[in-house]
Amino acid sequence: MTIPNTSPSVELGDTTRAELERAGVIVSKVDFLYNWARGGSVWPLTFGLACCAIEMIASATSRFDISRFGSEVFRPSPRQADLMIVSGTVTKKMAPQVVRIYNQMPEPKWVIAMGACAISGGPFKQGYNVLKGIDRYIPVDVYLPGCPPRPEAVLQSLNYLQVKIRSQDIKSDPAFTEGRRQYPVPKFTGTDLEPPYNPDVWQPPVNPNAPAEEEPQEEAPA
């Protein structure tokens, strides 16, 4: 087995490394081992919101078999899960619960926004009761487009997530330095959620062509 050189800071030439490997010594970083282990045992949360959940379930069946990629055990409790697959339409009524479940997950934790609705609200974007993307309240690691995405796409998004996990630096990554990340749970009001988005996580896009004095107008939610 050849361990890829993921530690450029270690002053070891390739020949030395190869010689050491021949002698049965593997030189690597703790980061690599931790991330390799974590990437190979991503435990998703059993948690479905809409039709995307059916595809997520299909990706766990024997035909597609998400466990081939080390994500075998869907956990029923957020306290045992690493990965939240937000699979489907997040209604405004459901959004506080999604944030609360995210808050309950231990670190390190990752989020996949699955499907058009979870990414942006999708076909329901301008409706009165659908959240315009879960990334307004919690940080999303992988966006998985589709309506709904096929199970193969779920597997690919898991692969992308594993690439991301492998590049994590345990000394600087917020998952390891900030403790358990928790975000404020939005409250219900007469028309919308309060706040409509978490400014620490997400900001509305700004019109680059707008005159300077009209900018505050478009940002003020009515």
Place this chain on the structure above:
Amino acid sequence: MSEPVNHKPVLQRFPEVEWNEAFGTLIVPVAKSSEVATWLRDDESFRLDYCSNVTGIDYLDREFKEKVKNEEGKTETIVHKDPARMEVVYHLYSMEKRTGPLVMKQRLGREKPEAQSLTAVWRSCELQEREIFDLYGIHFIGHPDQRRILMWDEFEGHPMRKDYVEPFDYEWEPTPHDEILEKHQKGKVIF
């Protein structure tokens, strides 16, 4: 397959009940609806023991024109006025006799709409009547647990009403179209 229900005995038993031929529905006065429903469920010839669907309808004031040929053979345009109203529609089947559906309506005014709850007659109405209360704002007299069911409790307004105005929550988008484009112009955003 279920066979259609003969509605005529209802009209004989309850002269207040109307039959709308165009829609094929019984229109029952609100005050009588509970009595009529119980009778439809229990009567030997009907036995409508299953309410499959309850829904609401909202009509605003409207006028529609009809062209009619008069005695001289000329076409005349008659303007019909249809007053604003709300309706609650029940689709009834009989599991016992394998007949149905029979469609029954309660017709209500649009100001302060109040209907009779038929949950006591058909238990399956409970959640659907809650949904109608939530989305149309129709109050069901005698409902055991009338709360919002889809929207949150603090929500204001009834979104399925024709005159519901959704909150203005526009945010700039690089490629606006349709409704978003309209909101664009309402928000006086230059793009």
